[in-house]
Amino acid sequence: xxxxxxxxxxxxxxxxxxxxxxxxxxxxxxxxxxxxxxxxxxxxxxxxxxxxxxxxxxxxxxxxxxxxxxxxxxxxxxxxxxxxxxxxxxxxxxxxxxxxxxxxxxxxxxxxxxxxxxxxxxxxxxxxxxxxxxxxxxxxxxxxxxxxxxxxxxxxxxxxxxxxxxxxxxxxxxxxxxxxxxxxxxxxxxxxxxxxxxxxxxxxxxxxxxxxxxxxxxxx
Amino acid sequence: xxxxxxxxxxxxxxxxxxxxxxxxxxxxxxxxxxxxxxxxxxxxxxxxxxxxxxxxxxxxxxxxxxxxxxxxxxxxxxxxxxxxxxxxxxxxxxxxxxxxxxxxx
Numbered sequence: 001x002x003x004x005x006x007x008x009x010x011x012x013x014x015x016x017x018x019x020x021x022x023x024x025x026x027x028x029x030x031x032x033x034x035x036x037x038x039x040x041x042x043x044x045x046x047x048x049x050x051x052x053x054x055x056x057x058x059x060x061x062x063x064x065x066x067x068x069x070x071x072x073x074x075x076x077x078x079x080x081x082x083x084x085x086x087x088x089x090x091x092x093x094x095x096x097x098x099x100x101x102x103x104x105x106x107x108x109x110x111x112x113x114x115x116x117x118x119x120x121x122x123x124x125x126x127x128x129x130x131x132x133x134x135x136x137x138x139x140x141x142x143x144x145x146x147x148x149x150x151x152x153x154x155x156x157x158x159x160x161x162x163x164x165x166x167x168x169x170x171x172x173x174x175x176x177x178x179x180x181x182x183x184x185x186x187x188x189x190x191x192x193x194x195x196x197x198x199x200x201x202x203x204x205x206x207x208x209x210x211x212x213x214x215x216x217x218x219x220x
Numbered sequence: 221x222x223x224x225x226x227x228x229x230x231x232x233x234x235x236x237x238x239x240x241x242x243x244x245x246x247x248x249x250x251x252x253x254x255x256x257x258x259x260x261x262x263x264x265x266x267x268x269x270x271x272x273x274x275x276x277x278x279x280x281x282x283x284x285x286x287x288x289x290x291x292x293x294x295x296x297x298x299x300x301x302x303x304x305x306x307x308x309x310x311x312x313x314x315x316x317x318x319x320x321x322x323x324x325x
Contacts, residue, residue, distance in 0.1 A: 013236070025246075059284035070296075073299060081306045196323070
């Protein structure tokens with residue numbers, strides 16, 4: 001082989017080796033970039049998934065808060081209407097005193113309340129005779145009289161107990177109704193309207209809700 | 221003549237070594253540039269995360285607000301119906317309450 005041929009061969013081999021070094025490097029760089037791009041994309045997807053989850057949770061929280069608010073809104077509206085109905089009932093007591101209620105005059109209504117209270121007191125004790133007194137407000141004096149009390153006493157004492165029923169001198173502050181107590185003060189039944197409203201509050205609410213919202217499906 | 225040829229070959233070998241050394245340096249630069257590019261892309265991706273998070277959060281907040289508004293509007297309408305229905309039954313409800321307070325119910 002002549003020297004020129006050797007030189008020629010050296011040139012070729014060098015060129016081949018040089019291209020190999022560069023192309024391997026380029027291929028490795030390309031591979032690194034591709035791998036990195038994949039990693040970046042994967043991380044991005046994971047990030048989006050995590051943020052989606054957070055966002056969805058936030059959306060649910062907003063909707064939950066709205067549902068709670070609307071529940072309050074509905075509840076407030078119902079409470080307002082219940083309160084209004086109770087207030088109106090209280091206002092109408094004055095009319096009942098003048099005009100009676102569904103054909104029953106106020107005097108008879110008081111008689112019924114006195115009788116109920118007396119029966120409860122008698123049922124609570126095991127005595128053969130009892131002295132009871134009726135306490136009312138000053139405004140209702142004209143609706144209660146001794147004959148009426150005597151009649152009630154006879155009725156409630158029908159089971160064998162001798163009942164003495166009288167009107168107390170004491171007057172109470174109330175919308176109306178009666179308070180009946182044993183004269184020794186040991187047993188008392190408060191049938192004033194305020195106390196009855198308080199005692200029957202749950203039942204009254206139920207009655208109002210059932211009647212007011214009967215056209216609606218009650219969701220309270 | 222043989223000495224001249226030998227000299228030429230040695231020079232060529234020396235040149236080959238230099239060329240290959242330069243190629244290796246160039247190859248190292250290519251890899252270094254690739255690493256720099258990867259670093260730049262990662263930094264950009266990190267920067268993008270902030271706006272991406274904000275974009276996703278805004279999307280769900282808007283959806284939530286829209287749904288919440290629809291719920292509120294529906295319930296407001298329902299409450300109005302409730303009030304209208306209550307108005308027509310109000311008097312009966314009051315009478316029933318009175319009946320119980322007065323001890324007639």
